[in-house]
Amino acid sequence: MDEGISSINPTDLRGILNYVPRFLGQTFVISLDGAIIENENLPNLLLDIAVLRSLQINVVIAHGISKQLTELSASRGIKISNADGSGVTDKPTLDLAIRASSRASHQILEALTQSGLKCAITNSVRSTPIGILKGVDFLRSGKVDRIDAEFLSHLISKSIIPIIQPIGFDRNGHTYRINSDLLAIEVAFALKATKTIFITEQDGLEIEGEFAHQLSVEALEAKLTASSGNSGIVEPYLSKAKHALAGVKGGIARIHILNGNIHDGLIREVFSNEGVGTLVYGNEYQQIRQARRSDVARIYNLTSGSVEKEELARRSIESIEHDIKNFYVYEIDGNLVGCVLITRFEDEASTAEINALFVHPLHQRQGIGSKLTNFACLKLKELGVERVLALSTQSVGFFETITGFKESGSDSLPKSRQASYVSQNRKSKIFSKTL
C-alpha cells in the first residue's frame, strides 16, 4: 500500500470533512519561499495542495527566489544588490533573478505534474518601479500595479493552478523584481482570497524570542508599532509580520505562516483548530467587542428568554454587572444580537469556561454562535489558557458537532467549579476542548 495513504487516520479524515462546507469554492493563495522550493519536502507539500484542490478549494501559488538568487550569485561570482526584492535591484541582480525565477517555477511545475495537477506559469502581474525612496533609486525593484484577476480566475475555473513568479512587467514590457510576500498579499486582495498561507523555513512568527501561535491583527499591530521603536520582531520574521498585518487589515480573513519542512503541516494547519504555525486573524471577529457597563441591561434582556427555557443558567443584573468585563458581545448595526462570557478559575489558571453563550433566535444559524465560541477560545489561548470548558443542557450538538468540543466527566471541572456544578443541579453536560 502507498505509504502516504496508509498513514491517514480515519478520525483525521472525519475532522477534515467538518471543514469542507466552510472552505468550498474559496480561494487560498499559497506563497512558497525560495528555500522551500529547494526542500525535499516539496513533493509532500504539493500533495497537500492536491488534497485542497480535491476538496474544491481554489489554489494559487506565488513563490520567492531569495535562496536561488543568493546561490546563483555565489556560483557565478556576480554580486547582487539585494536578494528578496525589497531593496535595490540593479541590472545584474535582475538578470540573475529572472534565471532563478524560471528555475524555481519549473521545480514547482515539475512537482505539481507529479501530483497530477494542471498548472500554468502566468504573466498576470503588472508592475511599476518602486522609484526613489529617501534618495535611493530602487532601480528594477517593482511594486504591484495591477493583478490580472480575470485571467487568474479563468485559469482557476478550468482547474488550472496559476503559478505566479516574483517578477512583474510594466505597460511597456520592462521587467521588475517584486518581493514575494508583497506579491502573495496583492494576489489575495485581487482574488478576494480568504487565506494567504506563507510557507517558510521558520515555524511561524517569533515575537521577543517566543513563538506566537495565534495573533489577532490588533495584537500584531501593537507589537509592530511598539512605542520603544523596537517591536520585538526581527528578520527573518519581520517581512512576513508586516505583510500579514497589511493583508488582514486589507480584508484577508486569515493569514498563516508555517514551516514547510513539517510533514502534513499544510493540511494540519488548514484543517485543525490547533494548527502548526502562526495564524494572524482579523476582520472575521470585527463585530465582536468587549462588553461595557451600558450593555448590562441589554445582555440581561437578550438572554432572559433562554434562561426561562433553561438553556442558560439564571444570572441577575448584579452578577452580569460584576462580570461585565468578561462578557463579549456580537453587534449588527449597533444591535446586540449575541453574547458570551469567559470565566477563569483561581485554582486552575490553565483552564477556563465559556458561559452565557447566546444568539438571538432571529440571527441563529448564521455562524454567529461559532464565531463567539471560536473568538472566546482565541482570546483565552492568548491569555495562556490551555483547556476550555462549556456546560450545556440543550446545545450539546452545537458544542460537539459544530465547535469541536468533546464530552467529559465532572472530574474535569476544577475543584472550585465542582461545588457550584452540584449545587446548581442543572445536570448540564460538560464539554472540554484543548487549545
Ligand SMILES: CC(C)(COP(=O)(O)OP(=O)(O)OC[C@H]1O[C@@H](n2cnc3c(N)ncnc32)[C@H](O)[C@@H]1OP(=O)(O)O)[C@@H](O)C(=O)NCCC(=O)NCCS
Ligand atoms: C447554541 C447557539 C449559541 C448557536 O448559535 P448559532 O449562531 O445558531 O450557531 P452557528 O450558526 O454558529 O451554528 C449553527 C449550527 O449549530 C447547530 N445547533 C445549534 N444548536 C444546536 C443544538 N442544540 N443541537 C444541535 N445542533 C445545534 C445548528 O443546527 C447549526 O447547524 P448547521 O450549520 O448544520 O445548520 C444558539 O442556538 C443559542 O443561543 N441557543 C440558546 C442558548 C444556548 O443553549 N447556549 C449554549 C449554552 S452555554
